[in-house]
Amino acid sequence: MLVLAVGRATRLSRYVLEGSKTYRAEMTLGKTTTTQDADGEVVATADASSISRPLVEGALKRRLGPGYQLPPMVSAIKRDGVPLYRLARRGEEVARAPRPLTFHRLDLLEFRPGRQAVAMLDVECSAGTYVRTLCADLGDDLGVGAHLSFLVRTASGPFRLEDACTLEELTEQGLSRRLLPPAAGVAAWPRVILEDDEARRILQGRPVTVGAGPGGTVQVAARDGRLLAMAEAVSLGERRRLLPRVVLGS
Numbered sequence: 564m565l566v567l568a569v570g571r572a573t574r575l576s577r578y579v580l581e582g583s584k585t586y587r588a589e590m591t592l593g594k595t596t597t598t599q600d601a602d603g604e605v606v607a608t609a610d611a612s613s614i615s616r617p618l619v620e621g622a623l624k625r626r627l628g629p630g631y632q633l634p635p636m637v638s639a640i641k642r643d644g645v646p647l648y649r650l651a652r653r654g655e656e657v658a659r660a661p662r663p664l665t666f667h668r669l670d671l672l673e674f675r676p677g678r679q680a681v682a683m684l685d686v687e688c689s690a691g692t693y694v695r696t697l698c699a700d701l702g703d704d705l706g707v708g709a710h711l712s713f714l715v716r717t718a719s720g721p722f723r724l725e726d727a728c729t730l731e732e733l734t735e736q737g738l739s740r741r742l743l744p745p746a747a748g749v750a751a752w753p754r755v756i757l758e759d760d761e762a763r764r765i766l767q768g769r770p771v772t773v774g775a776g777p778g779g780t781v782q783v784a785a786r787d788g789r790l791l792a793m794a795e796a797v798s799l800g801e802r803r804r805l806l807p808r809v810v811l812g813s
Contacts, residue, residue: 564716564724569738572745574809578780578793579748582720583667585687589713590698592680592705598637598651599695600711609707616674619682622704623669626697631661635696665689666697681712721750745811746782746790753777755796755805756784765792766812771805778803 568576593611596603634640636651640659650657668687675681686694695711702709717724728741753776761771762785776796783792783805794805 564719564722564727566719566722566748568748569742571811572748574811575745575748575793578752578809579720581690582751583687583689583718584692584716584720585668585685585718586694587672587713587715587717588684588686588694588698588711590682590684590701590709591712592682592702592709593707594679594710595699595702595708596710599635599693599699600714603637603710607708610678611680611705611707612676612678614680614705614707615676616671618705619674619701620671622701623671623684625704626701627666627669629663629665632664632692632696632700633661634659635693635699637695638693662691664692666692685717687718721747744790746784746788749782749790749793752780752782752793754782754784755794755803756786757791758786762786762791765794765805765807766810768807768810770807772799773803773805775801776803780808781805783807 566579568579592614593609594605595607596605634647636656637648639646639648641647642650642657647657647659666686666688668685670685671682672685673683686697688694694714698709698711715724728736733741755773755776757765757771757773761773764771765783778796778798781794781796782790783794784790790811792807792811793809794807796803796805
């Protein structure tokens, strides 16, 4: 599932990308690959018959919450302007810094034991997380290796797979039937409502001081509900100073 922004809403893309992601993932234990998924070459095998459902559940539980992850070589992260996957295709491997992440939810839906045991997972995680690396790490935790054998994104922020459409459906139905208001993409952030004079200032890219309210990143809306901007709310004692970061326009 991919969230697309059009028109002025493209200005909100970075906020949409920051939202948590949810995946349905199949992990095959007992086989390690060069790419951490089924497309790579097999580099190691092991008998996973000793792995049970409770062992997998325990490994998942230990991975819950904040932590760090080493990005895979087969990724779009750049090193000196070159994507890592291009270096990987040339047979090169470079040092990568672990990146912070959070696993909000790790549920074991199904487990099939065997020499190559298979686990079906639901994974809810912070943006920028590699599920293929999660599977490889879990395989290491369990001592038999593992790779990602199937993956589908089921949610991106507030958007759900069941509400998505295929490219064919989009072509048949037309774009206008699928468009959502820009505010739908930033629903996770608290909202500040402005009066008309304050709204005009924000639309001009000028800071606005308001009463007590949420701090940090906020969505700024007019009285009629229109999303005007995304802003940073800075504390001024009992008041807040809204510093516009992205202005959508009237």
